[in-house]
Amino acid sequence: MVLLDIDYVTDNDKPVIRLFGKEMKDDGDNHIIALDRTFKPYMYVIPHDMDAALKQLEEMGLKNLEKLRKKDLGIDLELIKITLKHPQEVPKLRENILALTMVKDIREHDIPFYRRYLIDNGLFPMSEIQMTGKTVNFSKCVYSGAENINIIDLEESPLPLESDFPELKILSFDIEVRNPDGMPNPDKDEIIMIGLAGNFGVEKVISTKGDHLEYVEKVSNEKEIIQKFVDMVKKYHPDLIVGYNSDNFDFTYIKQRAKLLGVKLDLGIDGSELKFIRRGFTNSATMKGLIHVDLYLVMRRYMNLDRYTLERVYLELFGEEKFDLPGDRLWEYWDQDGDALDELFRYSLDDVVATYKIAEKILPLNMELTRIVGQPLFDLARMATGQQVEWFLMRKAYEYGEVAPNKPSNNQYSERRGKKAVGGYVKEPETGLHENIVQFDFRSLYPSIIISKNVSPDTLIAESVQGVIECIGENNDENPWKNSECHSAPEYGYKFVKEPKGFIPSVIGQVLTERSRLKKKMNETVDPMEKKILNVQQEALKRLANTMYGVYAYSRFRWYSIECAESITSWGRDYIKKTMKKAEKFGFHSIYADTDGFYATYKPDEIKDNK
DNA sequence: CAGAAACGGGG
DNA sequence: GTGTACGTTTCTG
Numbered sequence: 001m002v003l004l005d006i007d008y009v010t011d012n013d014k015p016v017i018r019l020f021g022k023e024m025k026d027d028g029d030n031h032i033i034a035l036d037r038t039f040k041p042y043m044y045v046i047p048h049d050m051d052a053a054l055k056q057l058e059e060m061g062l063k064n065l066e067k068l069r070k071k072d073l074g075i076d077l078e079l080i081k082i083t084l085k086h087p088q089e090v091p092k093l094r095e096n097i098l099a100l101t102m103v104k105d106i107r108e109h110d111i112p113f114y115r116r117y118l119i120d121n122g123l124f125p126m127s128e129i130q131m132t133g134k135t136v137n138f139s140k141c142v143y144s145g146a147e148n149i150n151i152i153d154l155e156e157s158p159l160p161l162e163s164d165f166p167e168l169k170i171l172s173f174d175i176e177v178r179n180p181d182g183m184p185n186p187d188k189d190e191i192i193m194i195g196l197a198g199n200f201g202v203e204k205v206i207s208t209k210g211d212h213l214e215y216v217e218k219v220s221n222e223k224e225i226i227q228k229f230v231d232m233v234k235k236y237h238p239d240l241i242v243g244y245n246s247d248n249f250d251f252t253y254i255k256q257r258a259k260l261l262g263v264k265l266d267l268g269i270d271g272s273e274l275k276f277i278r279r280g281f282t283n284s285a286t287m288k289g290l291i292h293v294d295l296y297l298v299m300r301r302y303m304n305l306d307r308y309t310l311e312r313v314y315l316e317l318f319g320e321e322k323f324d325l326p327g328d329r330l331w332e333y334w335d336q337d338g339d340a341l342d343e344l345f346r347y348s349l350d351d352v353v354a355t356y357k358i359a360e361k362i363l364p365l366n367m368e369l370t371r372i373v374g375q376p377l378f379d380l381a382r383m384a385t386g387q388q389v390e391w392f393l394m395r396k397a398y399e400y401g402e403v404a405p406n407k408p409s410n411n412q413y414s415e416r417r418g419k420k421a422v423g424g425y426v427k428e429p430e431t432g433l434h435e436n437i438v439q440f441d442f443r444s445l446y447p448s449i450i451i452s453k454n455v456s457p458d459t460l461i462a463e464s465v466q467g468v469i470e471c472i473g474e475n476n477d478e479n480p481w482k483n484s485e486c487h488s489a490p491e492y493g494y495k496f497v498k499e500p501k502g503f504i505p506s507v508i509g510q511v512l513t514e515r516s517r518l519k520k521k522m523n524e525t526v527d528p529m530e531k532k533i534l535n536v537q538q539e540a541l542k543r544l545a546n547t548m549y550g551v552y553a554y555s556r557f558r559w560y561s562i563e564c565a566e567s568i569t570s571w572g573r574d575y576i577k578k579t580m581k582k583a584e585k586f587g588f589h590s591i592y593a594d595t596d597g598f599y600a601t602y603k604p605d606e607i608k609d610n611k
Numbered sequence: 612c613a614g615a616a617a618c619g620g621g622g
Numbered sequence: 623g624t625g626t627a628c629g630t631t632t633c634t635g
Contacts, residue, residue, distance in 0.1 A: 041624065042624095043624070084624095087623075087624055088623065088624080089624090090624040091623075091624060091625085094624080108624085109624060110624050110625080111624055112623075112624060112625070113623090113624060115624090116624075174621095175621090175622085176622070177621090177622050178622090179622050182622090183621080183622065184621080184622045189622085243621095244620075244621075245619090245620040245621045246621085247620095248619090248620065248621065249620070249621035249622080250621075252621095253621085253622090277623090277625085278623095278625075278626060279625085279626070279627065280625095280626055280627035280628080281626080281627060281628090282627065294620095296619090296620050296621085297620090300619085300620090307619090307620090308619075308620065309620070309621090310620085310621085327621080327622045328622075330622060331622085382627090384627075384628080387627095556627095
């Protein structure tokens with residue numbers, strides 16, 4: 001089946017991973033919930049002294065202790081893996097464990113259980129997985145409410161399979177409210193319309209008016225609008241539901257009105273209700289087995305605009321204006337009936353169709369990122385790009401046998417926030433009209449620097465941060481690096497060993513190699529659909545590689561290193577300036593430069609060697 | 612002037 | 623829930 005989403009529930013005090021997926025059949029989709037009871041939560045302990053630490057942990061009553069070898073930023077390390085019975089024991093016990101005198105540090109104690117499961121089993125959402133297990137009798141199952149769902153009790157964890165991009169059923173929705181007094185107030189302002197649009201032939205507006213329009217589904221009151229919405233979502237059974245600012249507005253509003261009117265929002269595949277989970281200071285709307293993507297959050301990351309209204313984003317993506325009405329006067333259109341009401345219906349349909357079109361355009365990239373990063377689409381669509389890179393690296397760390405660094409403490413975080421790495425070299429443009437212009441730029445300058453200079457926290461020579469040290473050359477016995485070859489960053493003098501290859505340079509290397517392979521394949525492919533998919537895949541890898549340099553200076557990054565960030569930009573400035581100097585020697589005159597490229601003019605008869 | 616609070620999107 | 627945005631602008635004391 002295609003793995004769409006994942007969570008865990010507790011059954012008899014034991015965690016049960018639930019994998020939500022579907023199998024595509026000719027006569028429709030076959031929905032599946034697979035239960036895995038075999039996976040257990042764990043965390044690592046770095047001991048001061050192995051045997052003494054084991055003794056202290058045993059005295060705490062901990063039983064499943066295991067000695068383990070891992071690497072910590074490239075250095076061999078012996079640590080203790082503590083396996084627990086329930087994920088919630090980890091936050092409960094970790095403070096006490098850290099307080100033990102023989103415990104130096106704790107690691108990987110803050111990884112959500114389902115994410116750990118995906119990483120450890122090598123599973124990727126939006127990809128095929130192979131399962132062995134038996135379908136259990138529904139009546140015996142503790143998860144009530146679901147119908148037409150196959151529940152499989154797994155005998156062992158599933159295996160990942162190579163697979164193509166899955167075809168998903170996508171439904172977009174949008175609500176309209178009658179708000180005569182400023183912003184909508186869910187205590188008094190009723191929902192008057194809910195628009196729906198999808199890739200399975202649906203374009204509808206549910207309302208209490210407008211049955212002369214063919215796309216309107218008329219019901220008799222607001223309660224029935226919401227009930228109809230719930231019924232339709234269940235009937236269509238989309239894999240994905242998308243909205244615009246739907247975390248904050250549409251779902252929040254529907255939830256409050258539904259509560260007031262007594263409608264059950266049991267949109268979960270297992271019969272559970274729409275629920276809001278806290279993410280920082282804001283909430284996200286979530287349903288079991290139905291992936292909700294709020295496109296507003298996605299678009300804010302994807303494009304750089306002054307505003308991110310639906311109208312603005314739509315114009316930017318499609319180059320055409322969306323039919324728009326003034327938000328504070330929608331209630332007048334509703335009350336007036338006649339032509340004005342028809343305009344409001346048109347506006348409602350236009351909004352939901354625009355939302356759908358944005359989804360169609362932008363989801364393929366996010367689906368690819370989901371398949372690369374390996375975390376659920378719901379999470380990925382709400383992650384900062386730095387977080388996406390981090391979870392990608394968490395998986396790579398597991399594969400490489402590296403134990404992940406901890407997240408920064410509050411103190412470390414505020415300390416990091418005060419620091420800012422100097423950026424790329426910028427030469428302000430010379431004003432005027434120029435002719436005979438040549439342009440030069442480096443292809444993926446920063447990723448190339450990371451790889452060629454081996455810039456990584458695990459290759460950085462700590463002594464070079466404190467002061468000047470020599471690698472090969474200064475042969476006094478005190479110098480531990482006297483036999484090492486290293487790269488030395490301009491301006492700062494931070495040094496990076498040439499061997500072995502650092503963790504992050506290796507990963508970026510892999511990403512770029514994979515991207516080249518896909519690009520080559522794309523250019524050889526004739527089939528336009530295949531070409532398009534390969535293009536999205538290589539685009540996703542490019543985005544990932546390009547974000548990787550920036551994350552060294554991202555304050556919440558586990559592999560944060562201001563020294564790495566500064567070294568990368570200093571090499572970048574060095575390269576661009578040297579290249580410009582060289583060009584000037586040949587008679588070019590540079591007129592503008594920014595970070596990884598520059599523009600120059602030339603007088604055709606003065607160029608010394610124009611080969 | 613520094614630190615707190617508000618803001619974004621939505622109707 | 624192995625959890626707790628975010629960066630920027632505006633207000634307030």
